[in-house]
Amino acid sequence: MGMNIKTISTTKARANMSEIVERVKNRGEVFVFGRRNNPEAVLVKFPDVYSSRFSDITNINAYSGSFDFLKNEPDLYAVSDLKKKYA
Secondary structure: OOOOEEEEEHHHHHHOHHHHHHHHHHHOOEEEEEEOOEEEEEEOOOOOOOOOOOOHHHHHHHHOOOOHHHHHOOOOOOHHHOOOOOO
16 A cells, blocks of 8 residues: 655645645645655644644654554564653
8 A cells, every 4th residue: 555645846736725735634645845856845634633742743743644654564563672662
């Protein structure tokens, strides 16, 4: 299963921002914006759940679904491999 990431130019993004935001919000799509085939920014859904105990980036990584594509990947490590619990 491949990732559902759309790469578009910044010019096209500006012209279609409302539609792009709706697709991210309602369908969970992820968009990469760039120029001349160079990725510059990523738009992912803001998390439905947000914990003030964690930083913004941790909240986004944990709760936005931006890493959902990994759920079908094999586990490389077991919980017993962790030395410290972070979350």
